[in-house]
Amino acid sequence: MAAPPVPPSNPWHALSADEAVATLRSGEAGLDEAAVRDRLSEYGPNALPAPTRRGPLLRFLAQFDNALIYFLLGSAVLAFALGHRVDAVVILLVVGVNAVVGFVQEGRAEDALSALHAMLAPQAHVWRDGRRVTVPVEAVVPGDIVLLEAGDKVPADLRLTRVRGLLVDESVLTGESMAVEKRSEPVAPDAALADRHAMAWSGTLVAAGQGRGVVVATGARTEIGAISGLIGSVDSLTTPLLRQINRFARWFTGAALGGALVLLLVAVYGRGYGWAEGLMIVVALAVSIVPEGLPAVITITLAIGVRRMASRHAIVRRLPAVETLGATSVICSDKTGTLTRNEMSARRLITRSGVLFAEGTGYAPTGRLVDAAGQPAMADTLAAELMRVGLLCNDARLHEAAPGEWRVDGDPMEGALLALAARGALDGQTDARLYRRLDEIPFDTETRYMATLHAAPHGGAVLFVKGAPERVLAMCSRQAGPNDNAEPLAPEVWQAAIDTAGADGERVLGFAWQRFETAPERLDATLVADLVFAGLIGFIDPPRAEAIDAVAECRSAGIDVKMITGDHAATAGAIAAQLGMAERPAVVTGADVQATSDADLPALAERTTVFARTTPEHKLRIVRALQSDGSVVAMTGDGVNDAPSLKQADVGIAMGNKGTEAAKEAAQVVLTDDNFATIVAAVREGRTVYDNIRKVIAWTLPTNGGQTLAIAAALVLGMTLPVTAVQILWINMVLAVSLGLSLAFEPAEPGVMQRQPRAPDAPLLSPFMLWRVVFVSILFVIAALGVFAWARDMRGLDEAAARTLVVNVICVLEIFYLFNVRYLYGRSITPHGARGTPAVLLAIAFVALAQFAFTYLPWMQLLFDTRAVALADGLVLICVGVAFMVILEIEKALLQRLGVFKELSGKRAR
Numbered sequence: 001m002a003a004p005p006v007p008p009s010n011p012w013h014a015l016s017a018d019e020a021v022a023t024l025r026s027g028e029a030g031l032d033e034a035a036v037r038d039r040l041s042e043y044g045p046n047a048l049p050a051p052t053r054r055g056p057l058l059r060f061l062a063q064f065d066n067a068l069i070y071f072l073l074g075s076a077v078l079a080f081a082l083g084h085r086v087d088a089v090v091i092l093l094v095v096g097v098n099a100v101v102g103f104v105q106e107g108r109a110e111d112a113l114s115a116l117h118a119m120l121a122p123q124a125h126v127w128r129d130g131r132r133v134t135v136p137v138e139a140v141v142p143g144d145i146v147l148l149e150a151g152d153k154v155p156a157d158l159r160l161t162r163v164r165g166l167l168v169d170e171s172v173l174t175g176e177s178m179a180v181e182k183r184s185e186p187v188a189p190d191a192a193l194a195d196r197h198a199m200a201w202s203g204t205l206v207a208a209g210q211g212r213g214v215v216v217a218t219g220a221r222t223e224i225g226a227i228s229g230l231i232g233s234v235d236s237l238t239t240p241l242l243r244q245i246n247r248f249a250r251w252f253t254g255a256a257l258g259g260a261l262v263l264l265l266v267a268v269y270g271r272g273y274g275w276a277e278g279l280m281i282v283v284a285l286a287v288s289i290v291p292e293g294l295p296a297v298i299t300i301t302l303a304i305g306v307r308r309m310a311s312r313h314a315i316v317r318r319l320p321a322v323e324t325l326g327a328t329s330v331i332c333s334d335k336t337g338t339l340t341r342n343e344m345s346a347r348r349l350i351t352r353s354g355v356l357f358a359e360g361t362g363y364a365p366t367g368r369l370v371d372a373a374g375q376p377a378m379a380d381t382l383a384a385e386l387m388r389v390g391l392l393c394n395d396a397r398l399h400e401a402a403p404g405e406w407r408v409d410g411d412p413m414e415g416a417l418l419a420l421a422a423r424g425a426l427d428g429q430t431d432a433r434l435y436r437r438l439d440e441i442p443f444d445t446e447t448r449y450m451a452t453l454h455a456a457p458h459g460g461a462v463l464f465v466k467g468a469p470e471r472v473l474a475m476c477s478r479q480a481g482p483n484d485n486a487e488p489l490a491p492e493v494w495q496a497a498i499d500t501a502g503a504d505g506e507r508v509l510g511f512a513w514q515r516f517e518t519a520p521e522r523l524d525a526t527l528v529a530d531l532v533f534a535g536l537i538g539f540i541d542p543p544r545a546e547a548i549d550a551v552a553e554c555r556s557a558g559i560d561v562k563m564i565t566g567d568h569a570a571t572a573g574a575i576a577a578q579l580g581m582a583e584r585p586a587v588v589t590g591a592d593v594q595a596t597s598d599a600d601l602p603a604l605a606e607r608t609t610v611f612a613r614t615t616p617e618h619k620l621r622i623v624r625a626l627q628s629d630g631s632v633v634a635m636t637g638d639g640v641n642d643a644p645s646l647k648q649a650d651v652g653i654a655m656g657n658k659g660t661e662a663a664k665e666a667a668q669v670v671l672t673d674d675n676f677a678t679i680v681a682a683v684r685e686g687r688t689v690y691d692n693i694r695k696v697i698a699w700t701l702p703t704n705g706g707q708t709l710a711i712a713a714a715l716v717l718g719m720t721l722p723v724t725a726v727q728i729l730w731i732n733m734v735l736a737v738s739l740g741l742s743l744a745f746e747p748a749e750p751g752v753m754q755r756q757p758r759a760p761d762a763p764l765l766s767p768f769m770l771w772r773v774v775f776v777s778i779l780f781v782i783a784a785l786g787v788f789a790w791a792r793d794m795r796g797l798d799e800a801a802a803r804t805l806v807v808n809v810i811c812v813l814e815i816f817y818l819f820n821v822r823y824l825y826g827r828s829i830t831p832h833g834a835r836g837t838p839a840v841l842l843a844i845a846f847v848a849l850a851q852f853a854f855t856y857l858p859w860m861q862l863l864f865d866t867r868a869v870a871l872a873d874g875l876v877l878i879c880v881g882v883a884f885m886v887i888l889e890i891e892k893a894l895l896q897r898l899g900v901f902k903e904l905s906g907k908r909a910r
């Protein structure tokens with residue numbers, strides 16, 4: 001069965017809801033399986049065409065679009081014209097190898113990012129075959145009946161058939177940031193897009209309320225599909241750090257070219273070189289000093305970080321988050337489901353007639369009630385009535401996924417209420433039939449209650465309410481007493497019971513009811529007043545075991561963990577203590593936050609561990625207050641109203657399972673397992689990525705600087721050059737693409753989570769790094785010139801043989817230096833340090849092979865004017881490398897001991 005085309009004369013918004021549904025050959029119960037299959041094959045999946053990526057050729061050519069490369073290409077032409085063919089070919093090889101490496105790395109990084117997008121495939125709630133099911137958005141077809149609620153992203157263009165306070169944020173489509181109120185009545189045929197209130201457009205976000213609509217268009221035929229070129233495009237591969245590095249690289253290139261020009265003049269006028277020869281030397285110097293490969297290596301480092309985070313269930317939506325995570329100094333986390341398991345069980349029932357306990361685990365509808373002494377007990381009328389409110393004021397469903405394994409569809413707390421009703425021997429099916437639901441007010445984190453209106457078995461109607469106990473108490477005037485009599489409310493008694501259960505870490509809900517002689521037409525908030533309080537139920541939701549370890553890890557890493565929860569202060573405080581967040585966690589409530597001025601809030605926020613009974617607005621103020629003190633704040637969220645604080649936080653983290661699409665859109669990171677420990681794992685990866693970027697830089701700059709300085713010194717001092725221009729180019733080509741790149745794959749250094757967080761504004765080129773560049777460069781100069789002098793004067797070798805030794809010693813030094821840099825903070829000369837990662841070993845094998853070829857292959861000898869090196873000389877070079885390593889190790893230890901550079905001590909410079 002295929003859906004007929006859109007009626008040409010009447011657009012969807014001008015049809016009545018029923019007409020639209022009928023035209024699409026759908027109905028209340030939704031489509032059946034066969035219709036879905038047919039329509040899917042006719043209309044195709046509900047997806048926008050993949051954004052066009054630059055083709056491979058364009059991406060390859062883009063690698064050459066860089067001032068330095070132009071300079072190099074110009075030099076190659078010049079070299080060729082001057083008859084230096086070998087030099088010209090080697091320059092072209094340098095350029096070519098760099099472009100290929102850049103091309104491959106960028107491609108891999110882009111692939112990694114698009115794979116992440118696929119992992120975040122959104123879902124839609126639809127009615128099919130009379131049942132509510134959740135399907136991937138791609139599987140939605142015209143005629144499907146879609147359910148919308150706050151925080152959902154509208155999966156396709158819908159003609160709304162029923163709405164309840166539905167507000168939709170259509171800014172992606174119209175640019176208008178005010179949410180639009182939707183209605184189900186038809187609109188004039190010529191109404192503008194923004195005025196078609198009967199429609200919900202694909203890609204827009206539900207800001208509040210609920211709705212239901214029939215799909216009229218999917219995929220590219222939706223309104224957003226018509227204008228979309230940008231939506232869903234791959235995130236750009238740039239971050240603040242990368243921009244900082246690019247700026248630095250440009251500045252460095254400029255300075256190097258300026259320096260090269262001066263050297264050229266010195267060489268030609270001061271040292272009597274010919275123009276052509278001088279130019280070749282200077283070109284080689286410029287090529288060797290400019291870190292042209294650096295941005296590409298750093299991009300791959302970030303991409304590897306993103307991949308590692310994804311494998312630990314943290315999906316990075318925006319690349320800069322990788323860097324920021326590493327600098328996180330405060331994590332503000334939700335409680336339920338993130339720090340706790342969100343596996344609720346109802347444990348304690350408190351009514352006017354006393355306390356009962358429920359036995360049984362999980363959601364299995366088996367178990368029993370016992371009294372305080374542990375003796376089996378029957379539910380009295382009051383307890384039965386309390387459980388009935390919980391059973392019927394409830395949207396969850398339990399099902400047996402495997403024999404004996406019960407799962408909940410919907411809110412775990414509501415699932416626990418269903419299991420409790422079974423343990424208390426209530427007959428859920430009969431009750432549901434007797435008390436047919438007429439209307440409802442869904443749970444809302446702002447109002448903290450849920451209400452349902454039911455037909456009463458003997459005429460009239462009854463209202464059931466459940467919610468945060470103090471909220472429900474405030475709406476009650478009486479309480480359920482013995483013999484079905486309502487008596488005056490005694491709030492203090494209930495408050496004491498709430499505190500007792502809360503102090504045990506129980507999450508407490510209050511329940512109430514109200515009878516109506518005649519059923520009201522519809523339920524609205526004004527009817528939820530003057531209620532009869534039925535009692536309390538306490539739930540246990542144990543902390544996640546891994547969260548306890550993760551909290552401890554944060555404490556050692558100098559990261560403050562704060563809990564921001566909608567739950568009661570006593571419950572939240574007890575759970576915080578169980579998690580080890582503090583000995584006696586400082587707890588404040590949303591009301592306290594409200595009463596504190598912006599000026600005083602930072603101090604309060606800093607010393608508080610638990611914020612209870614907060615609303616999303618409080619969250620936003622708390623983030624701002626913490627940031628005003630210079631903290632880098634990671635904040636979790638799941639609801640539609642969390643979007644502003646997720647955007648405000650330095651790293652907004654949304655829950656992948658529990659979270660709404662709105663929260664995910666606003667977040668930079670999405671956790672696919674909703675787990676606090678995952679955030680800490682991501683911070684650890686973030687720190688590793690930053691360390692690795694620093695390692696790449698710490699390795700690249702001095703090695704580039706050292707060889708350049710050696711030649712410049714020889715040139716200025718009028719000595720014979722220790723290496724030729726073409727040899728410099730060779731070193732640069734072989735090393736830049738192997739050793740430097742291997743650092744991108746480094747695992748976390750031991751103790752990475754025992755350091756304080758780095759200051760967010762810490763410059764990449766810290767004083768320690770600058771010192772390293774100078775110190776190591778000087779060691780390189782000494783080694784290169786020293787080996788050259790030794791070879792000529794003491795060993796009596798000719799120029800070419802001496803130069804071969806110098807090229808080889810530079811490579812040896814670079815390899816040893818790599819091992820030093822792998823541990824910026826710890827000792828490098830350890831069995832562990834000597835082992836190396838596969839990437840490091842591969843890179844070294846590559847360099848060794850290349851050097852053997854360079855030294856011993858006859859055609860290479862011809863090309864580069866090299867000579868075979870005797871074994872004994874080779875060993876001397878290795879000894880030079882070992883000495884170099886020892887000197888650097890002593891330097892690192894000495895600097896650490898003397899505390900010259902703060903960063904080496906792992907303390908955060910505030």
Ligand code: ATP
Binds near residue numbers: 337467
């Ligand atoms: P967190 O913010 O850490 O996830 P939370 O789940 O307790 O904590 P909310 O979901 O905002 O936060 O809930 C706030 C309060 O509203 C809860 O403590 C509970 O008292 C009440 N509540 C939660 N879910 C429901 C529900 N389905 N029906 C009625 N009341 C609820």
